[in-house]
Amino acid sequence: MRIFSAEQLYEADKATVKKNQITSEELMEHAGTQVFNWLHKRLNNAPVPIRIFCGIGNNGGDGLVLGRFLLEHGYTVLIYVVNCSDKRSQNFLHNYQKIKAITNNGRFLMKGEADFPEINDDDIIVDAIFGIGLNRCPEGWVKKLIQYLNESNAYKLAIDIPSGLFSNSPITDPDAVLKADHTLTFQAPKLAFFLPETAPFATNFDVLDIGLDEEFLHNTEPLAQLISKAEAQHFYKPREKFGYKNTYGHALIIAGSYGKIGAAVLSTTAAFRIGAGMLTAFIPKCGYTILQTAIPEAMVITDEEEKFISDITLDFEPSAIGVGMGIGKNKETVKALEKLFKNNRAPFVIDADALNNISENKDLLKLLPKNSILTPHPGELKRLIDKWKNDYDKLEKVKKFSNKHEVVVVIKGAYSAIVFGDQLYINTSGNPGMATAGSGDALSGVLTGLLSQGYDPLLASVFGVYMHGRAGDIAAGQMGYEAVMSGDIVENLSEAYLDLFQNEDANEAPTEPEEKK
Structure with a gap:
């Protein structure tokens, strides 16, 4: 619509x-x-x-x-x-x-x-x-x-x-x-x-x-487009009959620091649940046992440092990279981000502390890979684009930022907005129960998983935000807003896929009275 x-x-x-x-x-x-x-x-x-x-x-x-x-x-x-x-x-x-x-x-x-x-x-x-x-x-x-x-x-x-x-x-x-x-x-x-x-x-x-x-x-260019189930159905890419794990990409999640390995677990699991063929998690050493135990399907590479990420060295070329979830703001981590942006051309999802590090080290903005997906919450967005007078001023500032750096920006919140240049998409799925720690980590995993399957960045953003929100709706329907945890959102991504092409289970509305002549 x-x-x-x-x-x-x-x-x-x-x-x-x-x-x-x-x-x-x-x-x-x-x-x-x-x-x-x-x-x-x-x-x-x-x-x-x-x-x-x-x-x-x-x-x-x-x-x-x-x-x-x-x-x-x-x-x-x-x-x-x-x-x-x-x-x-x-x-x-x-x-x-x-x-x-x-x-x-x-x-x-x-x-x-x-x-x-x-x-x-x-x-x-x-x-x-x-x-x-x-x-x-x-x-x-x-x-x-x-x-x-x-x-x-x-x-x-x-x-x-x-x-x-x-x-x-x-x-x-x-x-x-x-x-x-x-x-x-x-x-x-x-x-x-x-x-x-x-x-x-x-x-x-x-x-x-x-x-x-x-x-x-x-024939009129709209101010924005609403994304609901009908639109999401058109965005979905069906699986190939003879596809195998390489068909759906090898995603890389760079996440976690001491006390925040859960961010890596959530985003890695979400990338798998949304359909990535293979996944490697790059984490500090302290998270090795946690990742291998929580997600046996994932491969794990550990940094030389025990508690934070200091140098990202890869022996493979990832199909998509999600970075920032729980990585902290250590000086060596900032240098690792700089190296990562310079040396990799895979499509990126940039979230959380990666965004905060960019905001505090403006030189990193010049290194942002084109068509990256940035997923700031309101505080992170303010640090990126500075304060705004009102919501309309915010949208204009985000559009300018997106045009200048050639990136997709997902403004997270109720009715999450996806901005790419002057294009604006508004998501209709999701609920207040998703205002919980780790929900953004799950979204970053979803977007990375879609990129790895070959969705282009804008389509991955629009479709991924809808699916993330729909999974949250299903979770809230089962347990109520207050009880929803980010892991519940991840677990219900499978239900969101099943729901995508399910007929609505609702009674037909009665016929309206005829228009008066």
Whole structure:
């Protein structure tokens, strides 16, 4: 699924109206119908008061269309017009006249705080105040209205986007944004739904297809692409019938130091679980017995040093290299990294202390092999690219870093983002249970294992992040968020593969009511 900017969606509206020879009012009617269908299917004429707060732009027009359909189907509806400006869109005025024709009750013009209605906990609030066209934070009594609605325990349903939230730019006043329980967004999800600072305002959402021109959208370069099961299925490379271990590469994991050999165990196991044909772990001497015991399938090379890695000497050419997990920041380890980058052209996954060493020794940046995959958590990322003003500034800084050094950057977290040049991919798998020690080590092993099988770096990143997250979802489904350990993620990579082509075990949704003519 693709994510578009507000400007691109407005252009899609225009293209749809022109191509289909319909009016913008007819397009709004269709959008309002989709919202009504979604809500009607779930409420089934339940006697619950529905309070619709409509702005005076097109988002308010969507709310009026919904209100009209709900009234025609016998719902208890109260409509409030948030009269915040002298400017009204033609689509709003058109639908305001339509709703006046069927009822004079339940309409209330709001001009200030004195007009705020009493709201009960069992009401449903529909937010249709501001849409994606908003270009500045709500102020004055309108801001206070949003705060008043946020304080209510009533269920809050936002149309297209929660009021006060910008589609693809940072917010400057979080207190002026509605916190929606659910958002029904039109045609495509918005970038704001996936970024740490803005996602909490739209924690749950459904995408409603309102019929925007598919050809126009297909030919429009998106802001980002969402990665879910459907996309991951296309990325998967099936195993060859007559393949053998060499077919799937010889991966090298360089990891561990005294007290952190577990990082090497986790990443090595993950590389095997994701499908690497062979694997060698390069570790300090203190980890030899641990590795040979924990993972008998792996070959082991030990450094001359007992407790840390000091010099990486290889007698084979690896298909892919994963480095950094738990290696520490010893001066000799930094020199070993420099030698490794200079002497090896295999595709790299660079994580953890390797990233920290690069941040503290900027000369290593010049040696970064092209197309390497960097997997920083927020702290490591900040050390690499410096501080950012907001999430959008962060993405721009990462894009510049990726372009300059020709590397893939995986920004780890909820909705992990994969950046390659100006391309942005947002992962949808994963859960809070994965916020546990070693989860990143497991991801590095997954990515290294995929590289060793011949996946190109961008594809390995996008597919690997999805599979890692899906394994975490399966683990959390078995034991709950709090109990998930990184080893559980690794063990469930096999289940993630099985799940990839499994039919969804869910009841079919009931047929939606037909669109009103």
